[in-house]
Amino acid sequence: xxxxxxxxxxxxxxxxxxxxxxxxxxxxxxxxxxxxxxxxxxxxxxxxxxxxxxxxxxxxxxxxxxxxxxxxxxxxxxxxxxxxxxxxxxxxxxxxxxxxxxxxxxxxxxxxxxxxxxxxxxxxxxxxxxxxxxxxxxxxxxxxxxxxxxxxxxxxxxxxxxxxxxxxxxxxxxxxxxxxxxxxxxxxxxxxxxxxxxxxxxxxxxxxxxxxxxxxxxxxxxxxxxxxxxxxxxxxxxxxxxxxxxxxxxxxxxxxxxxxxxxxxxxxxxxxxxxxxxxxxxxxxxxxxxxxxxxxxxxxxxxxxxxxxxxxxxxxxxxxxxxxxxxxxxxxxxxxxxxxxxxxxxxxxxxxxxxxxxxxxxxxxxxxxxxxxxxxxxxxxxxxxxxxxxxxxxxxxxxxxxxxxxxxxxxxxxxxxxxxxxxxxxxxxxxxxxxxxxxxxxxxxxxxxxxxxxxxxxx
Numbered sequence: 001x002x003x004x005x006x007x008x009x010x011x012x013x014x015x016x017x018x019x020x021x022x023x024x025x026x027x028x029x030x031x032x033x034x035x036x037x038x039x040x041x042x043x044x045x046x047x048x049x050x051x052x053x054x055x056x057x058x059x060x061x062x063x064x065x066x067x068x069x070x071x072x073x074x075x076x077x078x079x080x081x082x083x084x085x086x087x088x089x090x091x092x093x094x095x096x097x098x099x100x101x102x103x104x105x106x107x108x109x110x111x112x113x114x115x116x117x118x119x120x121x122x123x124x125x126x127x128x129x130x131x132x133x134x135x136x137x138x139x140x141x142x143x144x145x146x147x148x149x150x151x152x153x154x155x156x157x158x159x160x161x162x163x164x165x166x167x168x169x170x171x172x173x174x175x176x177x178x179x180x181x182x183x184x185x186x187x188x189x190x191x192x193x194x195x196x197x198x199x200x201x202x203x204x205x206x207x208x209x210x211x212x213x214x215x216x217x218x219x220x221x222x223x224x225x226x227x228x229x230x231x232x233x234x235x236x237x238x239x240x241x242x243x244x245x246x247x248x249x250x251x252x253x254x255x256x257x258x259x260x261x262x263x264x265x266x267x268x269x270x271x272x273x274x275x276x277x278x279x280x281x282x283x284x285x286x287x288x289x290x291x292x293x294x295x296x297x298x299x300x301x302x303x304x305x306x307x308x309x310x311x312x313x314x315x316x317x318x319x320x321x322x323x324x325x326x327x328x329x330x331x332x333x334x335x336x337x338x339x340x341x342x343x344x345x346x347x348x349x350x351x352x353x354x355x356x357x358x359x360x361x362x363x364x365x366x367x368x369x370x371x372x373x374x375x376x377x378x379x380x381x382x383x384x385x386x387x388x389x390x391x392x393x394x395x396x397x398x399x400x401x402x403x404x405x406x407x408x409x410x411x412x413x414x415x416x417x418x419x420x421x422x423x424x425x426x427x428x429x430x431x432x433x434x435x436x437x438x439x440x441x442x443x444x445x446x447x448x449x450x451x452x453x454x455x456x457x458x459x
């Protein structure tokens with residue numbers, strides 16, 4: 001980023017400080033491919049910002065300039081006018097935050113405190129997490145809820161005897177885990193010294209602007225639930241009936257790009273000409289924000305994405321899968337075999353048939369040998385079924401067991417001119433004759449007819 005803006009920390013707004021104070025690192029935007037969940041949570045924030053700004057009846061957003069700034073100071077920040085809320089997002093696959101130390105460290109509250117202090121205590125702060133809070137941490141939760149109510153009521157921020165201990169505990173945790181402690185605080189040491197009155201007062205001010213959103217949608221559920229949870233309220237307000245998954249996909253894609261600093265900027269990659277010419281002054285907040293355009297999602301951006309998804313919802317749906325309608329493909333798919341296995345099975349089946357048609361054509365013993373081999377392959381299939389019957393999914397396990405059994409046959413015991421792959425092709429041929437199954441039996445012809453009808457082809 002360009003030259004920082006000198007501002008008066010005592011009179012500057014949250015937005016001015018947010019844009020002018022350099023952030024300590026920029027690793028998030030470069031490593032976010034590991035945190036796609038964060039992009040989803042930022043997209044949910046963007047949709048809520050858009051919903052709050054919509055006029056009654058679904059007209060254009062009333063608030064101009066509402067936006068989300070991705071990967072700057074924190075995982076993202078919500079900006080409306082001069083107000084800023086910095087947001088940290090922490091995904092935990094299981095469990096809860098069991099201690100205040102854990103919430104401060106792995107929960108990111110210590111980092112939030114450091115950035116809030118660097119921004120002269122002007123923004124509000126929020127932690128978004130899939131985890132819950134254990135009873136010991138819930139005591140701190142009651143403290144920040146109490147202090148928040150005092151702040152909103154315009155009353156002095158006094159924790160009182162009831163909430164004094166969790167505030168002290170957080171102060172001690174911040175001393176251990178915050179890498180950018182205020183200069184007025186004592187040096188890091190073990191054990192940490194008792195908090196001073198000034199430190200406790202500052203932590204109380206921080207808790208008064210802190211919000212912790214627990215139990216958010218985990219990453220494994222995003223694809224299935226996010227459309228209904230986050231996009232449907234927008235469609236309800238707009239009074240539009242369309243697949244909410246399409247709207248969610250459009251907005252989520254937008255945030256995923258901005259999280260990687262991949263958004264478009266008006267000047268593209270053109271060089272900065274005469275930026276620091278003689279007589280030039282320090283950049284204004286608006287000029288500094290223009291340098292962050294690749295990270296910013298405005299409510300106008302969200303509006304365009306939503307309108308596009310409403311107009312062309314099919315463009316945001318997964319590509320339709322073309323179902324194979326051969327007997328072997330239908331039966332292996334029912335057993336949940338992957339496409340590559342189905343493809344190989346069809347080729348092996350064809351090779352097996354060509355072997356008997358070309359290599360043994362005119363051989364007087366071919367018919368008897370083929371019948372004997374058929375009985376042998378059915379026995380192999382039966383053995384493989386017995387081993388893998390309880391496997392889930394059954395099809396892939398059955399396919400692997402067939403290959404294992406056939407690979408174990410000595411070459412000297414195989415029919416003349418054949419190998420393990422051709423023997424597997426023989427089992428595939430038996431599958432196409434409905435003599436071998438990769439799942440429980442079903443009406444194959446009826447399913448093929450249904451698939452062909454759905455795909456617009458004829459039997």
